[in-house]
Amino acid sequence: MMPQMKKILKGNLLRRTGLGGGYHLLEFTAPGLAGEAGPGQFVMVRAGSTHHPLLSRPFSILWAEGDTLHLLVKAVGEGTRLLTTMGEGEATLVLGPLGAEFPLADGAVLVAGGYGMAPLYFYARRHRCPASLHLFYGARTAQHLLLLDRWRALLPEAHLHFVTEDGSLGEKGLVTAPLERFLKANPAAAGPVLACGPTPMMKASAAIARAADRPCYVSMDEPMACGFGICLGCVVPATAGGYVCSCTKGPVFDAAAIRWEAL
Amino acid sequence: MMPQMKKILKGNLLRRTGLGGGYHLLEFTAPGLAGEAGPGQFVMVRAGSTHHPLLSRPFSILWAEGDTLHLLVKAVGEGTRLLTTMGEGEATLVLGPLGAEFPLADGAVLVAGGYGMAPLYFYARRHRCPASLHLFYGARTAQHLLLLDRWRALLPEAHLHFVTEDGSLGEKGLVTAPLERFLKANPAAAGPVLACGPTPMMKASAAIARAADRPCYVSMDEPMACGFGICLGCVVPATAGGYVCSCTKGPVFDAAAIRWEAL
Amino acid sequence: MSDLRTTVGPLTFKNPILTASGCCGYGLELKEFFPLDRLGALVVKGLSLKPRDGNPPPRICETPAGMLNSIGLQNIGIEAFVNEVLPILEADGIPVVANLFGEEEEAYVALARRCEAARGICAVELNLSCPNVKKGGIHFGTVPEAIKALTAKVRQVYTHSLWVKLSPNVSTVVPLAVAAQQAGADALTCINTLKGMAIDPLTWKAKLHTTYGGLSGPAIKPVALRFVHETARAVDIPIVGCGGAATALDIVEFLLAGARAVQVGTLLFQNPALPVELEEGLRAYLDERGIPSLDAIIGKVKTHA
Amino acid sequence: MSDLRTTVGPLTFKNPILTASGCCGYGLELKEFFPLDRLGALVVKGLSLKPRDGNPPPRICETPAGMLNSIGLQNIGIEAFVNEVLPILEADGIPVVANLFGEEEEAYVALARRCEAARGICAVELNLSCPNVKKGGIHFGTVPEAIKALTAKVRQVYTHSLWVKLSPNVSTVVPLAVAAQQAGADALTCINTLKGMAIDPLTWKAKLHTTYGGLSGPAIKPVALRFVHETARAVDIPIVGCGGAATALDIVEFLLAGARAVQVGTLLFQNPALPVELEEGLRAYLDERGIPSLDAIIGKVKTHA
Numbered sequence A, B: 001m002m003p004q005m006k007k008i009l010k011g012n013l014l015r016r017t018g019l020g021g022g023y024h025l026l027e028f029t030a031p032g033l034a035g036e037a038g039p040g041q042f043v044m045v046r047a048g049s050t051h052h053p054l055l056s057r058p059f060s061i062l063w064a065e066g067d068t069l070h071l072l073v074k075a076v077g078e079g080t081r082l083l084t085t086m087g088e089g090e091a092t093l094v095l096g097p098l099g100a101e102f103p104l105a106d107g108a109v110l111v112a113g114g115y116g117m118a119p120l121y122f123y124a125r126r127h128r129c130p131a132s133l134h135l136f137y138g139a140r141t142a143q144h145l146l147l148l149d150r151w152r153a154l155l156p157e158a159h160l161h162f163v164t165e166d167g168s169l170g171e172k173g174l175v176t177a178p179l180e181r182f183l184k185a186n187p188a189a190a191g192p193v194l195a196c197g198p199t200p201m202m203k204a205s206a207a208i209a210r211a212a213d214r215p216c217y218v219s220m221d222e223p224m225a226c227g228f229g230i231c232l233g234c235v236v237p238a239t240a241g242g243y244v245c246s247c248t249k250g251p252v253f254d255a256a257a258i259r260w261e262a263l
Numbered sequence C, D: 001m002s003d004l005r006t007t008v009g010p011l012t013f014k015n016p017i018l019t020a021s022g023c024c025g026y027g028l029e030l031k032e033f034f035p036l037d038r039l040g041a042l043v044v045k046g047l048s049l050k051p052r053d054g055n056p057p058p059r060i061c062e063t064p065a066g067m068l069n070s071i072g073l074q075n076i077g078i079e080a081f082v083n084e085v086l087p088i089l090e091a092d093g094i095p096v097v098a099n100l101f102g103e104e105e106e107a108y109v110a111l112a113r114r115c116e117a118a119r120g121i122c123a124v125e126l127n128l129s130c131p132n133v134k135k136g137g138i139h140f141g142t143v144p145e146a147i148k149a150l151t152a153k154v155r156q157v158y159t160h161s162l163w164v165k166l167s168p169n170v171s172t173v174v175p176l177a178v179a180a181q182q183a184g185a186d187a188l189t190c191i192n193t194l195k196g197m198a199i200d201p202l203t204w205k206a207k208l209h210t211t212y213g214g215l216s217g218p219a220i221k222p223v224a225l226r227f228v229h230e231t232a233r234a235v236d237i238p239i240v241g242c243g244g245a246a247t248a249l250d251i252v253e254f255l256l257a258g259a260r261a262v263q264v265g266t267l268l269f270q271n272p273a274l275p276v277e278l279e280e281g282l283r284a285y286l287d288e289r290g291i292p293s294l295d296a297i298i299g300k301v302k303t304h305a
């Protein structure tokens, strides 16, 4: 009999839906785990069943309800290739929920890039008043902006700011430009900026938020070997000196706690 | 453009049928390859798609016709586990046909153990007069004696000698006992003994055939890294001295060419 | 039911499954996944006299069936460990092995002295071989005279079990193992990580900030087994195996090669409750075969020659 | 279209993809899978003065992302190679590198002299490091003085390209690399196999007849890259990389680390037409990025420090 004091589960793949652009929606049954999860938290998922790939992969929780865990997975390398070709009904190891959550606050400004949208969607779903939120969501092309219907069902259309690098949907360029304009145009509002996406995007968002005197929280995207604090591999340089683990102290950090210049 | 001078193919899994006892029937589309294959030859099949398992696995050809290659695969380790859980429609690398064939001869006496039955079934199917053949087929229990209907359709019932270790089908014991009785009872017949199965069984069959003055051919079961003669890993000690590769000079050998005492 | 107990010199462990240093923190995170007392012993993250920040990221990357790390021996320092962590571990009743490293002999001696005075440490393990830190001991681990001198000095101040952890980045291990034994080591741990490197072919960047790092995981298991087998035949003191163990059959493989206990490292990252599975798997292996105790396996590999 | 040509000292190869010794026979079997002249060069199975039977089976086993071998340097001998095989290879117009080994310096010298006289060999590669044969050169490969003496003696009788293949089973490679360069080597091949072992936990038998064997395949790639990077910075002669290369991106990784050519070994067993795929993949990589030639990549890894 194996004692289970924290959640390590055989997650069974319930459904796998291709979303285009290399993205997949994976739904796992993960009894017990799903119910405890909060927005910003992640799970470690084992890809394949042999010695290679060896380590589990971190994925933000997109949505969790009852016994079901929803992940948004982009196929980028071997691990995500194996995960996004798993057969429905297959089982794999799922560890979690892990890490720190985004602080729930009215009027928060969400900044999402790529799969960084996942924890922010969970945030909006869990929020007592999603209509108070704004979303700035950027991607390469329209094809890479995902689950827009679901977002439209949560936030007023005017609060949805889509940006694409090729201009195929919404504003053309990077998500930081409309974010900056928005914060400048709303100097009195106090909602925090919550960013998740590529590191340069989060770094820029943090600078913009600071300039606008808004609190800013970011979800760091560091390579992880364990996900629960024992390998010390996932560190980010800390303003307080030294390094902090992004799996246990993060992945969600107060942007002011990170020594961005050392990243 | 990749030139293909010998057969390396993306074999597509057409159908996978569990036979019980850990055995599976795998049918691949392998255009070109299947048509050229002869009984006793084998293919190297890649299991999985990552760095582990690394090497392809050798499997005797059970049957080949048109573009379809049939294998009988027993799940014993990681590679065969991955192969026998492959999804239908999935592709993998198949290399072959490789190695030497069993000599076609009337009145041959087939001795099969476990998955060693595969090349002998191919032999019987390709034979111009299967009714002249005798089969001695041994396994642990009745559950491990496979494709009996197919054998019954090929050989007269009286030529089928089934043996199980637990006596659950046919004679109880090892296949070598009835083989020895049969050869003694038919001293005038000259058909060769063709054996494929565990090494001790083949060694015993070779000794029994020699005592009965019958030619004997065996299909050796050595670990192989390449299957086509470049690693020198698959050798068996040769009566002529030194070692011979069982992938290129075998797997089917004249039993007299093998230095059994050094095995 | 089979007896899983093993002895490593004067110490008796309830089973041969240990954690590897640097792969289990100080046990506090693992405690949330399984009761620590299911372990034979806990070998904690390498400790130095002063706390250390470690190396800048990136510190880890995956490689075929393995991983590279260059954590840079980040740790809370011996004082914080003894004062804050050790009491918690002691309450769990779990044997603790303190992995120690320093930049000169005096540091090792001072660390060992502190461990001698502390309650709840059953052995110290000298890390002479960490390839991550420029002066983190690599010179101690490759020269027999250096191993001998260091081990002897620590031996003078430390009366409990003294383990020396060997590096695989050497030409021949036997003289190093013999040197450690002669200087009074109670056991040898084989092996630490292999020195390796990886490059991102898309960005052209070294995957580790320090360029070189330590290779661990199943990829190195054949090298680890070879070191265990070679040293077990060369010395009389017990060997603790380490390197790529992932399954109960891997534990059996290490025992057959001559290890009296086996540390599990990298695989804990994949599955933090693995030690419990290994213990149960090993018990089933022994029970099925009617093997009464580990001494019937340890060192019993059959070679062909 | 990018230029895939590379030079290794005085030699120019049409592309940097070479075979590794012992993993391609003498090219005759590979010829049935792809036209050999698609290779940069063919490095043939290690040759000795007399034919050798090699070791008894079992000679190979699989390990995590790798394999162990102890073939024991079975080969047809230099005379049969020169007289029977070389003419066939010459007709294919493929550069042939003869990998040589012996049990004493005189054997290497005699082999090199025979290669000097033969037509169609563009380089010899001295295997100083095969861990399989008890006296198969292991002592030459771990001591700088031994490497220096041997290389210098061969240098005296061999005027074409002289490559020295280094063993990874050493504490520090730099003195060994420098010794080979000083004695007149034209290039260094990094690396041969790592010494390892495996045990069948069900039968308790060593998986190799010789107990220890050589570890190869993707598992050792991080170690191979480290040796390439270390030696490329320590010597002025070119480095030929070898160890676990499996994909075109692996070739790029070796080039970035400093290799001017890359030998592919174990992966040929899985896919004998791999060299053609690697050449095409490398060409696509360069073309997509507008990289005109390999010199823009070789040694260009960006380190953090």
Ligand SMILES: Cc1cc2nc3c(=O)[nH]c(=O)nc-3n(C[C@H](O)[C@H](O)[C@H](O)COP(=O)(O)OP(=O)(O)OC[C@H]3O[C@@H](n4cnc5c(N)ncnc54)[C@H](O)[C@@H]3O)c2cc1C
Residues within 6 Å of the ligand: A042, A053, A057, A058, A059, A060, A061, A072, A073, A074, A075, A076, A077, A078, A079, A080, A081, A115, A116, A118, A220, A221, A222, A223, A224, A251, C062, C200, C202
């Ligand atoms: C807290 C956290 C949450 C995440 N959430 C999601 C999510 O919701 N959906 C999702 O698709 N992905 C998410 N990721 C990223 C995901 O973990 C990686 O894409 C995955 O590990 C890649 O594995 P792989 O084997 O496919 O690629 P690999 O073969 O490991 O790598 C492929 C390429 O991606 C790069 N890479 C790998 N991991 C990272 C990383 N963490 N950051 C930047 N580059 C990397 C590699 O250097 C390489 O170039 C998250 C990561 C973290 C740390």
Ligand SMILES: Cc1cc2nc3c(=O)[nH]c(=O)nc-3n(C[C@H](O)[C@H](O)[C@H](O)COP(=O)(O)OP(=O)(O)OC[C@H]3O[C@@H](n4cnc5c(N)ncnc54)[C@H](O)[C@@H]3O)c2cc1C
Residues within 6 Å of the ligand: B042, B053, B057, B058, B059, B060, B061, B071, B072, B073, B074, B075, B076, B077, B078, B079, B080, B081, B115, B116, B118, B220, B221, B222, B223, B224, B251, D062, D200, D202
């Ligand atoms: C010429 C030839 C024809 C074959 N034909 C068939 C066939 O038609 N059907 C079939 O199911 N199998 C066949 N085999 C055996 C098959 O190749 C092995 O079962 C397979 O390679 C095991 O791979 P694995 O990864 O599942 O097991 P591994 O994890 O590699 O090994 C599992 C266990 O099996 C043992 N083992 C592995 N390979 C062999 C071997 N060749 N001989 C004995 N023990 C071995 C290992 O030592 C280990 O104990 C054939 C082998 C050869 C050489």
Ligand SMILES: Cc1cc2nc3c(=O)[nH]c(=O)nc-3n(C[C@H](O)[C@H](O)[C@H](O)COP(=O)(O)O)c2cc1C
Residues within 6 Å of the ligand: A231, A232, C020, C021, C022, C023, C045, C046, C047, C069, C071, C073, C099, C127, C130, C165, C191, C192, C193, C214, C215, C216, C217, C218, C220, C242, C243, C244, C245, C263, C264, C265, C266, C267
């Ligand atoms: C992330 C990481 C950190 C490590 N830190 C230490 C350490 O502090 N001290 C030490 O002696 N070994 C350290 N090691 C080496 C391990 O203890 C072990 O020797 C090695 O990883 C091989 O075992 P494994 O393959 O089971 O991981 C570390 C290994 C890893 C992967």
Ligand SMILES: Cc1cc2nc3c(=O)[nH]c(=O)nc-3n(C[C@H](O)[C@H](O)[C@H](O)COP(=O)(O)O)c2cc1C
Residues within 6 Å of the ligand: B231, B232, D020, D021, D022, D023, D045, D046, D047, D069, D071, D073, D099, D127, D130, D165, D191, D192, D193, D214, D215, D216, D217, D218, D220, D242, D243, D244, D245, D263, D264, D265, D266, D267
């Ligand atoms: C089966 C086998 C036989 C080998 N024989 C030789 C040899 O004769 N001479 C030699 O220098 N290296 C020999 N090697 C080592 C390879 O040339 C190469 O250095 C090593 O395998 C690492 O490369 P890889 O991982 O690409 O295989 C052999 C390797 C294998 C796997």
Ligand code: FES
Residues within 6 Å of the ligand: A223, A224, A225, A226, A227, A228, A229, A230, A231, A232, A233, A234, A235, A245, A246, A247, A248
């Ligand atoms: S991922 Fe291991 S400590 Fe954070």
Ligand code: FES
Residues within 6 Å of the ligand: B223, B224, B225, B226, B227, B228, B229, B230, B231, B232, B233, B234, B235, B245, B246, B247, B248
């Ligand atoms: S399997 Fe490689 S030579 Fe036979």
